[in-house]
Amino acid sequence: MTTWLYPLGLVALTLFGLQTPATDKPQLLPKSGQFVADTTNRPDENRFTKTVLFNDLNEPMELAVAPDGRVFFVERAGKFYMYDPTTRKTRLLHDFPVKAVEKYLNGLLGITIDPDFARHPYLYFFYTTQDGDKTKQRIARFTVANDNTLDLASEKVVIEFPIDLEVSAHTGGSMAWDAHRNLFISTGDNTVPFESQGFAPIDAQPGRLVYDAQRSAGNPNDLRGKILRITVDLDGNYTVPNGNLFAKGTSGTRPEIFVMGCRNPYRISVDTATSTVYWGEIGPDSGVDGPQGPRGYDEFNQAKQAGNYGWPYFVGDSKPYHHYDFATKTVDALFDPAAPVNESPNNTGAKTLPPVHKPMVWYPYGKSDEFPQLGVGGRCAMGGPTYHYSAALKSTTKLPVYYDKALFMYDWMRNWVMAVRLDENQNYQSMEAFMPKTGDFRRPVDMEIGPEGSIYMLEYGSVYGIDNDDARLVRLDFNPGNRAPVAKITAKDTIGLAPLTVAFGNGSYDYDKADQLAYSWQFEGEKTPTVAATPTHTFRKNGIYKVRLTATDGAGRKDVDTLTIRVGNTLPQVAISTTDNKTFFFPNQKTLVYNVMVKDNEDKLIDKKRVNVALNYIPKVADNSPQLGHQQLSATYNLGKSLIAGSDCKACHQVAAKSVGPAFTEISKKYRDDKTATAKLANKIITGGGGVWGEHAMSAHPQLSRDETTEMVKYIMSLGNEPTASKLPQAGTVDLAAHQGTDQNGRYILTASYTDRGGAITPMTTSETLLLRPTRFAAAEATDLHNIERQGKRLGSAHDGSSFALKGVDLTGITDVTYRYGAKDHGATLEIRTGSPTGPVISTTPYTATGDWRTFANVRATIQPTTGKQDLYFIFRKPDDPKANLVSLESVTFEK
The missing domain is CATH 2.60.120.260 (Galactose-binding domain-like)
Incomplete structure (x- = not known):
């Protein structure tokens, strides 16, 4: 269950905890001053609509929206696309030959448009290139022609910096502009995080260069682990503006640096009204505090002016790490946030560093005391746009004034978007979930406000590192006026023999209460629809029918619901009887006597070959599981599977195919003969670790209980084995002990099903279950x-x-x-x-x-x-x- 997002630079994500924040209302910290967020006019979530614009993507990275509504976006492997709002189609404009080898996880990482794009149609790309035996990160400018082609001959290199290619982590790659033609560029620390146990990677031993972030993020003379600020003129040349962190000519520094001390500022934004920079800082692995220092935190940062944000010496709200000797494993004094010093032999710049700024928001894998609404689980912080409402903007889809001056920040792993409220001095005050119930975000990796005031978002897709079916470009629109109704058909009898009379119910409703709904029913393709609200219809011929209900409001907006009616067959009847207890199996109970009875109205003779009876035994179920009955059967049988499905485990693992982490079936095969594996792996999920499946580490998951991780491991271990269900006759005595083994705390599931011959239409199946549990x-x-x-x-x-x-x-x-x-x-x-x-x-x-x-x-x-x-x-x-x-x-x- 290794979980890490490497192009996004998250050393170790989590196996668990995609949790929606506990409240939809803004949360105020006790120290939040006089500001109180206005919640009285919060729009209903159903006024927002999510539209998929394009969904055939592979590792989408960053997007940029032009003033005319064209959306430009890139994939890591080099593809550059444009969505045309006029034709509503997406075109591949170019495939960059970038250095995007899977092992190194670089490539085409970022895109932005010129701030005066209407007059100067320039696009800026952040990509990895090879120059002889040297690998570089390059920001280059291209011109987009009138026919929407990319003029490759127009490339103008703006700035480059070298990287250590053997490091498969922490790339940065985001770009944004302020209102003064200053281009901000995020860069990762380009450091191997795996051998520092989830703490500060400050290994200064000889030959360990790429394990030392002091050479990059902590180095004032290096452009990695930074946010750069440069002024780019119309010729594509850059100068350094005043007000960066180090004045031009300062010994041992680079003047392009605006922010230093970053681990992986993967997604940044700039509020053009204030020139304040926002970014998500993806933090280190450790789930617990240790001798080397504090546990890992992700951060949402804000820079109103240039500053040092502490990495690799500090994390979270400037919590210091210890000086640590990786050779002797000895711990020394804490680093001083007021006067940090970089004494690494790999530091090519000034040793004395600026004092450290605290982040705006910080949160660990577990519950945050300061920001509990962020939930628990994997972390991958992304800094999004600031919205400015314009009453003059003629748009039917723009965000409402309720979100004026709200900063949107989001988390790739937890799949939420937060609207952050700031006071008049841009100080944090509160946050609230945006579209928590209907957003269905699929790992948001970039978002921008379009010229019409809608939100555009790139969703990376469910699983890291593969061609996801749900990797897509989407748009979020707000509807300030009339909303479409919701059509809903109900019916008690949907299966039967001809003539079948069905009384249809109508659960349709309209969000705008004043609307009167009109109804139109189609049962069997009639030319004249039925307009009654709750009609009754008789189906006189055998067949399968799609009943269609259209609900229309007073303004003409419509919604359609369908229901399938099957005429010509009825469901079989299956029952399991036993002379034994129907709830419990008892200690030392050796057998179970059972009989399966089957009836079918259409099958005069029951075909025993169509009767399936099987017994499964589920190992120990956690004591804190809810009481188990037939309604929880599927969750009971796959308790571990259900726990994993409710987590973000699938971000890095698949059942049978390799992703960034090993397939579950491979884990099962590796440990199938290890009798201690279940306890060992259950503990490892909680405490974290690495080195088994390669260099990548598995994060700690302190928010999980031992019972939960045990059930997850048991499910994973079962995947490499053949199914354990035993096929049984229709009646008889089954040997329980043969299935149970030494475990006395599981569940027996006796299932029986019958599939009929189909009558006049299709075969139908009925299943029945007998669930036996310990006393x-x-x-x-x-x-x-x-x-x-x-x-x-x-x-x-x-x-x-x-x-x-x-x-x-x-x-x-x-x-x-x-x-x-x-x-x-x-x-x-x-x-x-x-x-x-x-x-x-x-x-x-x-x-x-x-x-x-x-x-x-x-x-x-x-x-x-x-x-x-x-x-x-x-x-x-x-x-x-x-x-x-x-x-x-x-x-x-x-x-x-």
Whole structure:
């Protein structure tokens, strides 16, 4: 599960945690002063529409929008495209022969247009080129001809700087302009991060040049690990403006440097109204603080003036690293943010560095104390545009005044976009999620505001380093007026025999409440549609029909929904019966007796070859999983798969194909004979590490629990093996022990299905499942909590009348129940009722105090003989002391 984004320079992303921020409203820090963001006129999210303009891309990098609406954008491997808003088509204008070898992850990285593009149609490209045996990063200018071709002969090299090609990380590559023809250029530190354990790469030993960011980001005489600022004239020549970090002629410095101390400022922007520079700083790996210094942080930075932002000596809010001797592994004093000194022998510039500026926002893999709304998980910060609302702009799609002066920043790994609010002095005040429910962002890698006030975005796509199906150019438009309605068909009977009469429901709605909707139904291609809101229609012939509902509002805007009706067959009926308990398998239970019954209205004779019965055993399910029933079956069977699917693991891994990290099947094959692999890999996901699959490191994931990572590893380990399901006859006795092995904490899943012959149309399949679990319920699996709290794996803070439920429990053969609990001061009574908290009582037992919440005891209670599945409600009784804190309940175990 190695996870890293190398052209974007993220040394190690995360396997988990694509989480939407916890709130949609702006969040104010306690120190935010008098500014309060206006949330009273926030537009409804459904007023925004996302349109895919082009979706056949491979590693898109940066885009630029011309005043006439043309969108220019590039791919890392060298392709340069133009989207034409008039024809709504995308053209490949040129394929640059750039140095974009996969190992080195350079290439065509950036593009920008001339600030006076309407009169001077110049495009500027940031790309990697080979000059003899030297590799360089080059910014060059080209002219776009009137026929939208790129004049290759017009190339004018603006600036170049060498790179160490053997470093496959940290390229930078973004460009932006201010209002004074100053071009800002971001460059990465061009340093190998893998052998510094996720901390500062300051290895100054001989022969370790590319492992020392002091030679680049910390070097005032080197253009790497910087944001440069140069003034470019109309001839393509540059001069250095006043106000950069080092005055012209200062010994041991480069005057082009505006910002130094950057690790990988991969995406930058400039607010042309204030000339303030914003960028996302992609930080180092470590998920925990260590002897060398602080854990890794990503940063959103702001430079109102030139400055040093600290890397590789500081990270986050200027947290210092220690001086560290990589040869002896000894730790020395902390670096001083007020007076940092670069004493590396690889430093070719001045040793005394400017004092360090703190970032605007910083956040680790885990939850940020200062910015909790950013969530947890992988980090890949990107700095986006600042929006300025113009009332004079005639546009039906421009962002509303609500977002005036908002800075948009985004995270490639967490797939969110934030609108950041600043005060009148451009100081951070708050942030809020932008389109958190409907944005469906697919790893945003660049975004700009277009001339009409819409947002243009490049989405890299789901998986790093491959040709993603969802790598695309999109536009986000705002609709200030009438919105289209939403058509929605409902129907209870969608399958049956002719004549089939279906009563259709209508769940259509309109966001603009004043609109009256008109309806048009098409059932079987009739020339005259039905206009009733909820019609009934009889299908008299066999066939498969697409029913179509069109909902139209008063302004003529429409939406369409369809529903499939199948006439000529009915679903088979499948049932599983057993004389054993239908909820539990018991300790030392060796067999399960079962019978699968199948009926079908159209198949007079049931074909046994069409009946499929199989038994699977799922290893241990985490104790803090929700209570498992048939409705959670798919999630239960693939619990680890579900956890991975809900994470950003797929950014760097595929099931069977290699991406930036190894395929899951390869991981499974590598460790299939290692009995310690599950525990070892589960721990490694949390703590991080590297060296097994190459030079790349796997980041730490401190936000994950051991149970979660264990389930993820178990799923991955299963991928290299043949399916473990056993095919069974339609009835019989199955040997449970043969499937279970030594694990007593998993689930048996007995599945039965039948596919009929199709009747007059297509075959149909019905499946039924019997899920058997251990008799022990962890308290965390309880539902319907009333006046009781979930405390990790336990339930606590219970008082007189507190209750919880375990639903769908088969009590056939159950005689007793055992509670494992802790109770510091008070004993109480615990009763079980069926059906509801006021239903019949089937068990009552007193328990006594154990003297401490962490001292646990068992108490066993008798259950009245009860058959069949029941919803059980457990109620605590202490009427003589209703405020007493009664229990820390760990588990409930049913006894046969």
